[in-house]
Amino acid sequence: MKTSGIIATLVLSSLLGTGTTQAKGPTIKIGAIFSVTGPAANLGGPEARTLEMLVQDANKKGGIGGNQIELVLKDSGSSPEKAISFAKQLIEEDKVFAIIGPSTSGETLKIKGIAEEGKTILLSCAAAEAIVNPVASYVFKVAPNDSHAARRIFEQMKKMGISKIGLLSSNTGFGKAGKEQVEKAAPGFGIAIVANEVYEKEATDLTAVVTKLKAANLQAFINWSIEPAQAIVIKNARQVGLSVPIFQSHGFGNIQYAKAAGPAAEGVIFPASRLLVADSLPAGDKQKPVLLKYKQSYEARYHEDASTFGGHAHDALLLLGKAVEKAGGLDKEKVRAALEGLQGVVGTAGIFNFSAHDHGGLGMDAFEMQTVKNGKFVVYSDMAAKK
Amino acid sequence: MSLDLLFQYLVAGITYGTIYAIVAIGFNIIYNTTGIINFAQGEFVMLGGMIGVTLHAFLPMPVAIAGAVVATMLVGALIEMLFIRWLRRPSVLRLIIITIGLSIAIRELALLLWGEGVRALPYFTGTAVTSLSVGDVHISPQVLWVLGISAVMVAALNFFFARTLLGRQMRACACNREAAQLCGISAKNMVTLSFVLSAGIGALAGCVISPITYVQYDSGSSLALKGFTVAILGGLGNSMAAVVAGLLLGTLESFSIWVMPAAYKDVIAISILLLILFVRPSGLFGNAEAARLKDY
Numbered sequence: 132m133k134t135s136g137i138i139a140t141l142v143l144s145s146l147l148g149t150g151t152t153q154a155k156g157p158t159i160k161i162g163a164i165f166s167v168t169g170p171a172a173n174l175g176g177p178e179a180r181t182l183e184m185l186v187q188d189a190n191k192k193g194g195i196g197g198n199q200i201e202l203v204l205k206d207s208g209s210s211p212e213k214a215i216s217f218a219k220q221l222i223e224e225d226k227v228f229a230i231i232g233p234s235t236s237g238e239t240l241k242i243k244g245i246a247e248e249g250k251t252i253l254l255s256c257a258a259a260e261a262i263v264n265p266v267a268s269y270v271f272k273v274a275p276n277d278s279h280a281a282r283r284i285f286e287q288m289k290k291m292g293i294s295k296i297g298l299l300s301s302n303t304g305f306g307k308a309g310k311e312q313v314e315k316a317a318p319g320f321g322i323a324i325v326a327n328e329v330y331e332k333e334a335t336d337l338t339a340v341v342t343k344l345k346a347a348n349l350q351a352f353i354n355w356s357i358e359p360a361q362a363i364v365i366k367n368a369r370q371v372g373l374s375v376p377i378f379q380s381h382g383f384g385n386i387q388y389a390k391a392a393g394p395a396a397e398g399v400i401f402p403a404s405r406l407l408v409a410d411s412l413p414a415g416d417k418q419k420p421v422l423l424k425y426k427q428s429y430e431a432r433y434h435e436d437a438s439t440f441g442g443h444a445h446d447a448l449l450l451l452g453k454a455v456e457k458a459g460g461l462d463k464e465k466v467r468a469a470l471e472g473l474q475g476v477v478g479t480a481g482i483f484n485f486s487a488h489d490h491g492g493l494g495m496d497a498f499e500m501q502t503v504k505n506g507k508f509v510v511y512s513d514m515a516a517k518k
Numbered sequence: 519m520s521l522d523l524l525f526q527y528l529v530a531g532i533t534y535g536t537i538y539a540i541v542a543i544g545f546n547i548i549y550n551t552t553g554i555i556n557f558a559q560g561e562f563v564m565l566g567g568m569i570g571v572t573l574h575a576f577l578p579m580p581v582a583i584a585g586a587v588v589a590t591m592l593v594g595a596l597i598e599m600l601f602i603r604w605l606r607r608p609s610v611l612r613l614i615i616i617t618i619g620l621s622i623a624i625r626e627l628a629l630l631l632w633g634e635g636v637r638a639l640p641y642f643t644g645t646a647v648t649s650l651s652v653g654d655v656h657i658s659p660q661v662l663w664v665l666g667i668s669a670v671m672v673a674a675l676n677f678f679f680a681r682t683l684l685g686r687q688m689r690a691c692a693c694n695r696e697a698a699q700l701c702g703i704s705a706k707n708m709v710t711l712s713f714v715l716s717a718g719i720g721a722l723a724g725c726v727i728s729p730i731t732y733v734q735y736d737s738g739s740s741l742a743l744k745g746f747t748v749a750i751l752g753g754l755g756n757s758m759a760a761v762v763a764g765l766l767l768g769t770l771e772s773f774s775i776w777v778m779p780a781a782y783k784d785v786i787a788i789s790i791l792l793l794i795l796f797v798r799p800s801g802l803f804g805n806a807e808a809a810r811l812k813d814y
Contacts, residue, residue: 363730
């Protein structure tokens with residue numbers, strides 16, 4: 132299994148052209164662990180491609196803080212076990228300065244302790260709150276909190292007068308963490324979860340599960356997963372005639388799934404970063420220039436739509452670069468402290484304000500409620516206003 | 519539980535069941551002529567779906583599917599000729615290991631060719647939200663397509679194996695290779711043919727189920743696992759039994775969700791498989807006498 136990961140890494144690096152860094156002056160070695168393959172490939176794929184692109188671009192312009200970047204990319208295949216061995220390898224053998232990734236919460240939580248012990252900065256691209264709560268001094272995350280996502284969904288439900296809901300989640304780290312946050316936040320909003328189902332991440336058809344929801348007589352349901360199952364579930368729901376509003380997690384923020392589900396995706400409501408709707412943001416929006424720059428360069432290079440996940444890799448590298456510049460050198464502890472003190476850094480996921488107590492850095496406003504209209508992501512409030 | 523709901527679960531079960539069955543049939547063909555389980559069968563299904571989707575970008579759907587079936591058949595033939603044909607007196611174990619290796623290789627190649635993205639052919643009839651309704655019971659037209667195509671496939675296979683000379687020759691090889699060779703049948707060609715046939719059937723299955731399940735470079739392995747379970751459950755080598763076993767397993771899984779969390783669905787499937795292996799190793803419809811004569 133390990134070899135297949137290494138082969139994939141080699142292949143990837145030869146495909147994307149890494150290892151071409153000219154060793155001029157000091158170099159900074161950055162490790163990356165992404166789920167380029169496996170069930171979470173739709174996260175890791177864009178993340179890996181984003182980082183490859185940005186590292187090449189940065190090196191052409193002199194690297195970060197005057198240091199050429201050497202990227203060591205590992206494909207975990209969405210497996211926490213592989214993430215563990217890669218994290219150890221990166222820290223102990225490759226002696227990297229920092230690690231970007233992993234893509235999923237399950238993997239990140241497994242290597243949180245390893246990064247902390249190895250005194251290596253970890254910038255996770257996953258969402259679970261447990262990654263930064265309790266705070267581990269070397270562990271940061273750049274994806275918005277799942278608890279914020281849950282709260283944004285409930286705020287929207289309150290507006291729509293919904294109080295009886297169903298909850299579906301996949302049996303992955305992301306699904307489990309999201310399920311917990313939804314269950315925890317629901318009572319505060321006066322919302323009752325009347326049906327609560329977990330399905331396996333490889334599910335190919337979920338007709339029976341949505342049938343169970345249909346029998347529970349609910350006003351809406353939330354699905355929390357990152358796998359193809361999130362497209363399958365909305366299709367099946369519509370097929371069995373379950374016509375209530377469907378809410379998804381921020382894991383839905385990849386247009387591929389909306390396209391795969393076709394007409395079934397229309398009207399699905401979900402919280403996600405503004406990257407997806409960058410074009411339609413007002414001109415004065417603080418994030419808009421950053422978003423458009425990333426989106427356009429990614430799409431020009433890879434001929435596929437940019438997703439929020441690739442954006443996380445962008446933000447991680449951006450933050451690390453800012454911290455290195457601020458610290459004025461490659462001292463791990465100084466850079467760590469600088470990272471912790473970063474304020475008002477505009478990334479794709481939102482505006483980051485780190486502190487000693489907050490290694491997530493993003494607020495509730497990082498999320499914008501969005502929906503699918505004519506196969507495209509649009510801001511939900513705009514839709515409602517137009518109605 | 520209301521009657522409508524009962525039927526809706528049944529429909530869900532039929533959906534699962536037909537998907538499993540259509541994959542299981544491919545296992546049976548190669549087993550019938552060679553006595554081995556081809557663990558790359560799931561990859562044939564994936565390849566069929568992937569090639570179908572790729573061709574559909576510039577060809578009408580029936581032509582794209584036909585193209586996918588033919589291309590996958592060629593892959594099947596190539597695999598047999600390159601890796602299996604020249605082996606002298608291969609043991610069953612060795613053949614199985616080869617097919618496992620091939621399945622990994624095909625999967626990695628698919629990842630390189632198509633990337634990690636999720637793809638699907640459009641629904642043959644209607645769209646992702648279309649469903650036929652009887653009272654309050656809804657069924658996607660694609661499920662009917664899968665059912666219909668499985669039925670035609672089983673009928674055609676039964677006819678092929680029972681009535682045509684080529685089909686009988688294949689069966690003769692399965693029963694007794696040496697005796698068949700003494701009768702002038704080229705056993706090697708029959709094995710190649712069985713790979714071609716099951717690759718074609720896998721590819722057709724991959725195209726037909728892709729609107730429901732989607733296809734991804736690694737979707738073959740989990741489909742193969744269920745298909746294998748169903749093939750064993752029905753009795754290896756019996757395609758008709760595979761359909762019945764598939765529907766049975768699918769329905770059981772679907773009703774299990776009614777009483778249990780959905781994540782336990784696979785527990786049901788595996789428990790049933792174990793039970794069958796303990797109580798009736800030759801499968802529900804298998805013949806114990808016949809099974810004993812096989813190598814595997």
